Amino acid sequence: MKTDQYFDLRSSRWSDQYVQDVRFRRRFERIAELLTRTLPTSPTSVLDAGCGSGVFSRFLSTKGWNVTAIDASVEMIESARGNSQGSERINYEVSAIESFKAEAGSFDAIVSFSLLEYVERDDDAIAKLAGLLSSDGVLVVSVPNRSGLIRKLEGLLFGIRVASRDRLFSGRGEYLKYQKNQYSPFELDLMMRAQGLKKMRGIYLNSGLAGPSWVFPILERRWWAAMYCAAYRRS
Numbered sequence: 001m002k003t004d005q006y007f008d009l010r011s012s013r014w015s016d017q018y019v020q021d022v023r024f025r026r027r028f029e030r031i032a033e034l035l036t037r038t039l040p041t042s043p044t045s046v047l048d049a050g051c052g053s054g055v056f057s058r059f060l061s062t063k064g065w066n067v068t069a070i071d072a073s074v075e076m077i078e079s080a081r082g083n084s085q086g087s088e089r090i091n092y093e094v095s096a097i098e099s100f101k102a103e104a105g106s107f108d109a110i111v112s113f114s115l116l117e118y119v120e121r122d123d124d125a126i127a128k129l130a131g132l133l134s135s136d137g138v139l140v141v142s143v144p145n146r147s148g149l150i151r152k153l154e155g156l157l158f159g160i161r162v163a164s165r166d167r168l169f170s171g172r173g174e175y176l177k178y179q180k181n182q183y184s185p186f187e188l189d190l191m192m193r194a195q196g197l198k199k200m201r202g203i204y205l206n207s208g209l210a211g212p213s214w215v216f217p218i219l220e221r222r223w224w225a226a227m228y229c230a231a232y233r234r235s
């Protein structure tokens with residue numbers, strides 16, 4: 001199965017996770033807070049690359065931004081359109097980031113959450129996003145945090161699953177079959193630097209363990225967290 005087909009199968013339930021799962025709710029709240037702090041306030045154009053079912057596209061549109069939202073999965077875009085009825089500020093398009101066509105420098109902001117890890121040539125994808133950004137634009141991305149203990153444990157369990165031919169931990173970490181990249185925060189910052197983008201602010205997101213709300217701040221550290229999310233602008 002190809003990556004877009006894998007996400008096709010998950011499209012109908014993708015938005016529900018952000019309602020039903022405390023880790024997704026927390027992820028959304030913290031990313032929304034980062035966007036509010038770092039994106040320029042003037043309502044202009046933003047690209048959501050790998051928008052999935054449009055959860056963040058809708059948030060951005062309610063803030064007054066005009067959103068172009070793309071995803072390689074046909075079903076994700078179908079689901080996003082269905083979820084966004086009445087949001088006139090969002091233009092959804094089925095497109096892989098690799099083949100997306102837009103004028104250089106045409107977006108004042110670009111967001112891309114949990115996309116880069118699924119892309120074959122992530123350096124090319126970052127260069128493309130940087131090229132689409134206006135001269136004072138802001139890019140916000142989230143990626144798996146390779147430095148986090150939770151990713152190492154996840155990788156170990158997945159390795160056991162594969163080695164045991166699915167007899168142990170069956171079904172666990174299915175998405176790892178499609179993931180091509182993970183990043184230490186340092187590595188990602190360096191890749192952005194190579195495209196002339198400087199970090200404004202970075203945060204860590206749990207998403208491994210669920211628990212009461214007081215647990216989350218303890219787990220949202222580099223040594224544990226599953227995800228790193230950072231905002232960059234031209235240096």
Ligand SMILES: C[S@@+](CC[C@H](N)C(=O)[O-])C[C@H]1O[C@@H](n2cnc3c(N)ncnc32)[C@H](O)[C@@H]1O
Binds near residue numbers: 119
């Ligand atoms: C983990 S989901 C994240 C969705 C959304 N950004 C979110 O945070 O809820 C990754 C999304 O990236 C899309 N995707 C994977 N490879 C892609 C590519 N090369 N170009 C565009 N979208 C891609 C998938 O179809 C999927 O919807």
